[in-house]
Amino acid sequence: MNAVRRGIRNAFRNAMRSVGVVVILAVAIALSISMLIARDAVTTKINTVRASTGNTITVSPKGFFGGQGGGTPLTTAQINDLLGLSNVTGVQESLSENLTTTETSLKSPTLAGFLGRQFGGSGAGVGGSSSSTTTFTIPVRVTGTNSPGNAVTGGANGGGSEKLTSGKSFSPTSNADVAIVGSTLASKNKLKVGSTFTAWSTKITVVGIFNASSTFTDSDVLMPLATVQKLAGASGEVTSATVVVNTIDNVASVDKAISKKLGSVADVTSTQATAEAQLAPLNSVKTISTYTLIGSVIGAAIILLLSMLMIVRERRREVGVLKALGAPNRSIIMQFIAESTTFTVLGAIVGFLGGILVSSPITSALVNASGGSTSTGVSGFVRRTGGSGFTGGGSGFTPPAGATGGGLRFGGLHSTVTQLHTSAGWSTLGFALIAAIIIAALGSTVATATIVRIRPAEVLRSE
Amino acid sequence: MLKVENLDKTFNTGGGNVHAVQKVSFTANDGEVVAIIGASGSGKSTLLSLLGLLDSPDAGSIDIDGVQLANLDSSGQTKYRSTQVGFVFQQFNLIPNLSAKENVMLALEFAHWPKQDRSARAEAMLTMVGLGTDKADRRPAKLSGGEQQRVAIARAFSAQPKLILADEPTGSLDRSTGQKIVALLHEAATQQHATVLVVTHDEKIAQMADRRLEIEDGVLKEIA
Ligand SMILES: Nc1ncnc2c1ncn2[C@@H]1O[C@H](COP(=O)(O)OP(=O)(O)OP(=O)(O)O)[C@@H](O)[C@H]1O
Ligand SMILES: [Mg+2]
Numbered sequence: 085m086n087a088v089r090r091g092i093r094n095a096f097r098n099a100m101r102s103v104g105v106v107v108i109l110a111v112a113i114a115l116s117i118s119m120l121i122a123r124d125a126v127t128t129k130i131n132t133v134r135a136s137t138g139n140t141i142t143v144s145p146k147g148f149f150g151g152q153g154g155g156t157p158l159t160t161a162q163i164n165d166l167l168g169l170s171n172v173t174g175v176q177e178s179l180s181e182n183l184t185t186t187e188t189s190l191k192s193p194t195l196a197g198f199l200g201r202q203f204g205g206s207g208a209g210v211g212g213s214s215s216s217t218t219t220f221t222i223p224v225r226v227t228g229t230n231s232p233g234n235a236v237t238g239g240a241n242g243g244g245s246e247k248l249t250s251g252k253s254f255s256p257t258s259n260a261d262v263a264i265v266g267s268t269l270a271s272k273n274k275l276k277v278g279s280t281f282t283a284w285s286t287k288i289t290v291v292g293i294f295n296a297s298s299t300f301t302d303s304d305v306l307m308p309l310a311t312v313q314k315l316a317g318a319s320g321e322v323t324s325a326t327v328v329v330n331t332i333d334n335v336a337s338v339d340k341a342i343s344k345k346l347g348s349v350a351d352v353t354s355t356q357a358t359a360e361a362q363l364a365p366l367n368s369v370k371t372i373s374t375y376t377l378i379g380s381v382i383g384a385a386i387i388l389l390l391s392m393l394m395i396v397r398e399r400r401r402e403v404g405v406l407k408a409l410g411a412p413n414r415s416i417i418m419q420f421i422a423e424s425t426t427f428t429v430l431g432a433i434v435g436f437l438g439g440i441l442v443s444s445p446i447t448s449a450l451v452n453a454s455g456g457s458t459s460t461g462v463s464g465f466v467r468r469t470g471g472s473g474f475t476g477g478g479s480g481f482t483p484p485a486g487a488t489g490g491g492l493r494f495g496g497l498h499s500t501v502t503q504l505h506t507s508a509g510w511s512t513l514g515f516a517l518i519a520a521i522i523i524a525a526l527g528s529t530v531a532t533a534t535i536v537r538i539r540p541a542e543v544l545r546s547e
Numbered sequence: 548m549l550k551v552e553n554l555d556k557t558f559n560t561g562g563g564n565v566h567a568v569q570k571v572s573f574t575a576n577d578g579e580v581v582a583i584i585g586a587s588g589s590g591k592s593t594l595l596s597l598l599g600l601l602d603s604p605d606a607g608s609i610d611i612d613g614v615q616l617a618n619l620d621s622s623g624q625t626k627y628r629s630t631q632v633g634f635v636f637q638q639f640n641l642i643p644n645l646s647a648k649e650n651v652m653l654a655l656e657f658a659h660w661p662k663q664d665r666s667a668r669a670e671a672m673l674t675m676v677g678l679g680t681d682k683a684d685r686r687p688a689k690l691s692g693g694e695q696q697r698v699a700i701a702r703a704f705s706a707q708p709k710l711i712l713a714d715e716p717t718g719s720l721d722r723s724t725g726q727k728i729v730a731l732l733h734e735a736a737t738q739q740h741a742t743v744l745v746v747t748h749d750e751k752i753a754q755m756a757d758r759r760l761e762i763e764d765g766v767l768k769e770i771a
Contacts, residue, residue: 408599409629409653409702410626410628410658411657539601540596540628543634544714545592
């Protein structure tokens with residue numbers, strides 16, 4: 085039996101203490117792993133948000149959400165002007181309307197029970213609807229867009245571009261009575277390519293079905309911008325525009341140029357700036373998790389170090405006997421390192437499993453705690469304003485700060501920020517291993533120094 | 548053959564210097580059992596620790612079969628402890644979570660005894676000290692004091708050392724068990740051609756030795 089095997093065996097010599105040491109180590113390792121996972125998740129999210137929102141600027145009617153009555157919609161002409169600005173590569177325009185059952189034959193797949201109460205809670209905004217809150221049905225959102233294929237991008241509406249699963253799309257300049265409908269809405273209303281439905285008393289033909297991997301956007305109807313403007317009697321009006329800037333670096337200057345151009349009629353928000361504001365709490369979560377990570381590794385190392393010191397002291401006499409028997413220091417040290425490594429490996433296994441279990445709740449707790457005030461989602465929230473059933477918030481819509489009353493916080497940056505996916509990959513496992521080795525090594529060093537200092541002559545004195 | 552000349556050891560304590568071993572000289576032959584008697588604090592254990600290289604002398608020389616211990620470097624000292632000396636302690640000092648046999652095999656491991664022979668050697672040593680195979684796999688806690696000391700003797704002799712240092716090996720045992728242990732040391736010394744130094748307080752035990760040395764305040768003299 086060699087020193088390593090003796091060390092492993094020694095780890096189980098005092099069952100109570102072994103369990104105690106392993107449990108404490110496991111807690112520290114679990115904490116460090118969950119911090120690592122949280123950190124990874126947050127970093128990924130920060131990068132995703134930056135990447136997806138980096139080079140766009142949203143333009144919306146001034147005061148549109150500030151009061152319950154809504155502002156004056158912007159005009160296509162105003163928006164098209166923006167194309168002339170330098171560094172602007174494109175402008176996506178949209179006009180969103182919420183159609184109630186009296187205006188369309190479509191039924192929303194969203195359960196009224198789920199959202200109805202939130203709609204009801206929004207007060208006057210919903211009060212305009214003829215229904216009381218108890219019988220309230222969810223309206224169907226119809227968005228007219230001049231950028232099919234990209235109408236739900238930019239973090240708006242839950243993020244992601246719509247992907248056609250059947251049929252085809254319409255052209256950006258179309259004014260035909262056609263629509264592509266979200267897959268969820270399509271199945272609720274049994275729509276296929278070629279099916280028709282009515283909206284604004286007009287027969288609309290379904291030319292395609294899309295999937296945007298978000299229940300909310302998949303309940304939407306996308307139609308050509310010109311068609312919606314025509315049918316809704318909102319000719320030349322848009323509720324939202326997303327200006328695409330060539331590079332992220334030019335966003336600030338373009339943002340200024342747009343504000344100058346449109347003056348007080350519009351709220352101009354670069355998603356970049358908003359995203360950074362939104363990301364601030366995430367960045368602090370990242371910092372917290374980094375320090376907690378380092379702290380828990382150091383903590384684990386100290387725990388192990390003290391435990392090993394205690395064990396070596398307790399076995400002082402035994403170490404002396406081993407030395408008297410002619411054991412080289414190297415062999416005795418090896419034995420204690422094997423013992424502390426056994427504790428660490430057991431702690432790492434238990435802690436790794438525990439860490440994965442707790443990382444999800446810890447991550448969302450951290451994010452919610454520090455991001456709780458970010459109720460102004462960057463975009464994609466839908467609410468009714470006034471009795472007309474007019475709906476603001478199409479793609480890339482940004483309400484002014486503070487306009488949160490009654491806002492439905494689904495879709496949008498806020499929820500994507502909150503929807504952090506925690507995952508434990510190989511890198512995490514690798515970290516656990518490295519951390520365990522560092523902990524075991526640190527934990528053994530002081531013990532090692534003590535072992536070397538034990539004089540074998542001491543064993544000759546009776547205690 | 549053990550040859551000790553002018554061995555000196557002084558401890559510096561807070562209250563002043565303790566001259567624990569003073570100009571100690573003696574020789575002992577292979578197979579010889581030498582009893583060392585003396586009052587408490589007279590320097591018996593200190594002498595043994597110097598002979599076993601657990602501590603280094605301030606002056607003097609120790610010569611075993613022509614090898615000067617003072618000339619050994621640290622790895623040579625470790626090798627000396629594992630192959631040339633065997634210790635038997637008053638407190639037995641067996642490793643508590645190893646079986647009797649594993650305790651013996653531990654000494655063989657440190658002495659770099661061929662791996663494949665260790666098990667058989669350990670069993671043979673346990674048989675020599677009168678412990679059957681039924682006791683070989685027991686842990687020290689499951690053995691009597693006398694049995695534990697037998698295991699310790701088996702361990703001390705296992706790697707065929709030239710010198711056995713026994714510091715009050717009977718101190719924790721009753722007189723008749725103690726006498727059996729010393730008889731066993733005697734037998735093993737003859738069988739293994741080793742020199743055995745036994746420290747004891749017990750005059751009866753001392754009389755079982757081939758020779759007796761008395762130490763008083765660190766000074767050693769032969770008792771006729
Ligand atoms: N490490 C040490 N530091 C200081 N003094 C020591 C040390 N070791 C031994 N001494 C002193 O040296 C003297 C001899 O001690 P030693 O242990 O050799 O006595 P002993 O003959 O074995 O006694 P006992 O029969 O009680 O075991 C004592 O006075 C003791 O206090
Ligand atoms: Mg003593």
